[in-house]
Amino acid sequence: MSTEKNRRIVLASRPNGEPLADNFRMEEAGIPSAGDGEVLLRTLYLSLDPYMRGRMNAGPSYAPPVEIGQVMEGATVSQVVESKADALRAGDLVLGYCGWQEYAVAPAKGIRKLDPGLKPVSAALGVLGMPGLTAYTGLLNIGQPKAGETVVVAAAAGAVGSVVGQIAKIKGCRAVGVAGGREKCDFVRGELGFDTCVDHRSPTFVGDLQAACPSGIDVYFENVGGAVAEAVVPLLNPFARIPVCGLIAHYNATGLPEGPNRVPILMAAILIKRLTFRGFIVSDFASQQGDFIRDMSAWMRDGRMNYREDIVEGLENAVPAFQGLLRGRNFGKLVVRVAGAE
């Protein structure tokens, strides 16, 4: 072990708008001990995801907030240090939900053991993990893409969006990404194989999107909201489906945007074009985990599913990395390497 202490990042105060460094606090605590049926886990990789911004707010959402003074939540790839449960042994690699810290104790029951042959093991936090399952279940259950249709994916270079577009291609659709900046757009087209990708930072974005979708849009996978969504709505075809997965453009907002109130435009589009907007959370489709792993593993073997990871070194860099994520600065699935071993 690299230290006798457990370093951890707790929520120091609730942000008003963008999270500031002050909203977090690095602490040191003792390393906890596993009780009966529990394991002591050491964090190898911590996943950073946009949903964590929501957990920093008070008030009701689909999950309870992180309380002030509590360790920030998050999925981890962890290694068993000590086991007091039959199902797991020291050295096992597991998918944990240990949060922003170096060590955690967890009940062994319900912990998923990872295939030690998985390379890189951090893929369990991305393409083969929650973001991949989010993409898979949202697109297939709600988006219901049919061959020949046009699927537009917001945040196309991100952990979820990159998978959505590639599944759309596998299903025979035209995949159009939306991403911020030329470098990300090149990646989405070149490495991920989308048909095209439109830069939402360009002053010609609205026209570029329209040109990229000559047959309109049948599925819009919503990760961002804001101006991207506003440009998409007029291009939606009758009976289009909109899985609402995230709204990262809104997460740091401290108030509503200036008027006019555009709700009537959105509602008229829903009515006249018979659109389906449906929000979802990955846990709604937890029962499809088996299908997901089977399909995704096959697509990766066949070279039909590419991905990129944005690996940040050291727990002490988690906060700036998370701040950058909310500004779209990451490139690929953002993970923090907390301990060096693999």
Next chain:
Amino acid sequence: MSTEKNRRIVLASRPNGEPLADNFRMEEAGIPSAGDGEVLLRTLYLSLDPYMRGRMNAGPSYAPPVEIGQVMEGATVSQVVESKADALRAGDLVLGYCGWQEYAVAPAKGIRKLDPGLKPVSAALGVLGMPGLTAYTGLLNIGQPKAGETVVVAAAAGAVGSVVGQIAKIKGCRAVGVAGGREKCDFVRGELGFDTCVDHRSPTFVGDLQAACPSGIDVYFENVGGAVAEAVVPLLNPFARIPVCGLIAHYNATGLPEGPNRVPILMAAILIKRLTFRGFIVSDFASQQGDFIRDMSAWMRDGRMNYREDIVEGLENAVPAFQGLLRGRNFGKLVVRVAGAE
């Protein structure tokens, strides 16, 4: 025949906001003749419905607009005056789509003959017609009400809303209406048998609606938009379904409402509560006509489906009646008696 001429109301100009008398023109034309396979129909009843406001606008919608100088469209209960088709005979009562006029020629093919025992025959334009089918298909296919759930119905005293709430009751739900004014609310509770009805004109509307839905809202049947919808969204339960059938509060709008832009509130609710908003038009579910007639006829026989008609005398009164419809002045299904015979 009461006249040798065919009186008809055409679209004289497109309205900007509320339709004015000037936007319509009453004309007299010759009575047309039926060709081979056609019938000459005389209008007994003309249905007036909110969707007609949309047809007065230029530009794309789910149906082409009425052109300037064209007869206003609309469903009718008509009587065959002359038939040059085998399937229909003079005297037959049919469901036509003859528009705002006294006579029309139509191909016999596809015209639905009405049961001459149907009393009143105008019910074919309401509870047993398009509005009834709209309520039935939208609620059952999209709303998917389950026993014990709370169903909120906007425009609950109207042709569609009144049926929605009664079907919700039949399915074992709590039916909460929203209507304008005490008289309509009394009707919705008393004659239609909703559990309760909230007056959206009351200054305490928002609180009244909340009090009427102690377990939240599982299905919101959207007919109106505007302030009613804004009061509903915070009360929606996780996984609520919102069939979007109409937006009458918006139809006469000449611009967007003042800000702030409330789209982020709506989208956040969709995401966090995993809502399904789905627009529909009755023709999307035309294949369910048989089921509808079977179920609705049975419910009417059993006394479980009540309705009220608001009958206006004479084609010359169609325009003010339609203007009143858009202001919520009608009470029950609005129909114009064009010719006296039945």
